[in-house]
Amino acid sequence: MNALLLKDYMNLELVRMPEPEAGPEDVLVRVRACGICGSDVHGLDGSTGRRNPPLVMGHEAAGEIARTGARVQDWRVGDRVTFDSTIYCGQCFYCARGQPNLCENRQVLGVSPGPYRRHGAFAEYVAVPSRIVYRLPDNLSFEHAAMIEAVSVAVHAVSLTPVRPGDTAVVVGSGMIGLLVIQALRHAGCARVIAVDPDPARLELARQLGASIALNPATGDAVVAIREMTEGRGADVAVECVGAGEPVRTAIACVRQGGSATLVGNLEPAVEFPLQTVVTGQLRIQGSCASSGEYPACIDLMSQGAIRVDPLIGAVAPLAEGPEWFARLYRREPNLMKVILKP
Ligand SMILES: [Zn+2]
Ligand SMILES: [Zn+2]
Numbered sequence: 001m002n003a004l005l006l007k008d009y010m011n012l013e014l015v016r017m018p019e020p021e022a023g024p025e026d027v028l029v030r031v032r033a034c035g036i037c038g039s040d041v042h043g044l045d046g047s048t049g050r051r052n053p054p055l056v057m058g059h060e061a062a063g064e065i066a067r068t069g070a071r072v073q074d075w076r077v078g079d080r081v082t083f084d085s086t087i088y089c090g091q092c093f094y095c096a097r098g099q100p101n102l103c104e105n106r107q108v109l110g111v112s113p114g115p116y117r118r119h120g121a122f123a124e125y126v127a128v129p130s131r132i133v134y135r136l137p138d139n140l141s142f143e144h145a146a147m148i149e150a151v152s153v154a155v156h157a158v159s160l161t162p163v164r165p166g167d168t169a170v171v172v173g174s175g176m177i178g179l180l181v182i183q184a185l186r187h188a189g190c191a192r193v194i195a196v197d198p199d200p201a202r203l204e205l206a207r208q209l210g211a212s213i214a215l216n217p218a219t220g221d222a223v224v225a226i227r228e229m230t231e232g233r234g235a236d237v238a239v240e241c242v243g244a245g246e247p248v249r250t251a252i253a254c255v256r257q258g259g260s261a262t263l264v265g266n267l268e269p270a271v272e273f274p275l276q277t278v279v280t281g282q283l284r285i286q287g288s289c290a291s292s293g294e295y296p297a298c299i300d301l302m303s304q305g306a307i308r309v310d311p312l313i314g315a316v317a318p319l320a321e322g323p324e325w326f327a328r329l330y331r332r333e334p335n336l337m338k339v340i341l342k343p
Contacts, residue, residue, distance in 0.1 A: 003123035032142035035060035059085035061121035062145035152291035154180035165189035173241035243267035
């Protein structure tokens with residue numbers, strides 16, 4: 001089969017590889033669409049340590065079942081599917097508690113920090129355990145379905161955020177996840193969603209997708225503006241979707257006393273923490289990792305149009321063009337958000 005192999009750091013190549021073996025509990029999926037994740041782009045140069053070559057990356061995918069393992073009963077060849085990016089064991093302490101995203105033995109497709117290596121979906125075929133596979137409705141295209149993983153990250157973060165109908169929410173960062181969080185907060189009943197991002201094009205997209213107010217911290221103090229809009233109190237909740245010091249500071253500074261800040265962004269390993277603001281304001285700081293059982297809900301939300309991914313897809317291209325698209329994303333080409341590759 002054809003696969004896009006990270007041969008070495010900064011060296012992606014379309015190569016011929018043997019098709020993966022499907023174990024007795026696995027299904028072999030003929031990949032029809034696979035999104036390039038920001039973490040794949042960041043992993044390209046080795047700086048994050050989460051992609052160790054040689055590796056086939058790719059964990060945001062959809063396709064058709066091409067073969068089923070001997071013990072797989074619920075799936076048939078030709079079924080249209082997507083699958084969780086986290087391969088959880090189903091047996092550990094966290095899996096038993098219904099928190100598979102925290103599984104002690106979890107592996108992520110196409111991610112290899114340290115010892116394990118599990119090739120991902122930038123290839124014609126990928127083998128995955130049948131327990132992480134979800135059926136796609138006919139009205140959801142493979143290209144849109146490849147966005148479900150990102151949608152699930154946003155929906156999971158909002159599910160951990162104590163939102164009440166009528167709330168004012170702030171979303172710091174209007175990248176891919178931020179734009180999905182805006183839509184999920186709207187759907188959860190927030191009356192007002194305020195987007196904060198230094199990029200005017202992203203703020204425009206945030207407005208199109210449901211933000212009532214868009215604030216640019218490069219041209220004015222966002223925290224002051226948010227306080228002015230909330231009778232000096234601050235927002236009820238904030239969701240941070242960048243993962244760096246300044247945006248985290250903004251997310252914590254813009255919520256009211258007793259409010260909550262959910263942290264989804266994950267770029268820097270450590271940031272300064274405003275301890276006294278959090279303690280004296282009785283704030284709740286909530287981390288959010290990947291997703292935990294939200295796939296069926298996300299499939300519904302997308303198929304009903306409650307969450308739109310179309311405006312986030314910058315390009316759909318054949319797998320062979322992968323190296324060029326990775327290079328364009330690595331150079332941070334403006335206004336290029338999600339690129340979907342079709343093996
Ligand atoms: Zn991802
Ligand atoms: Zn587990």
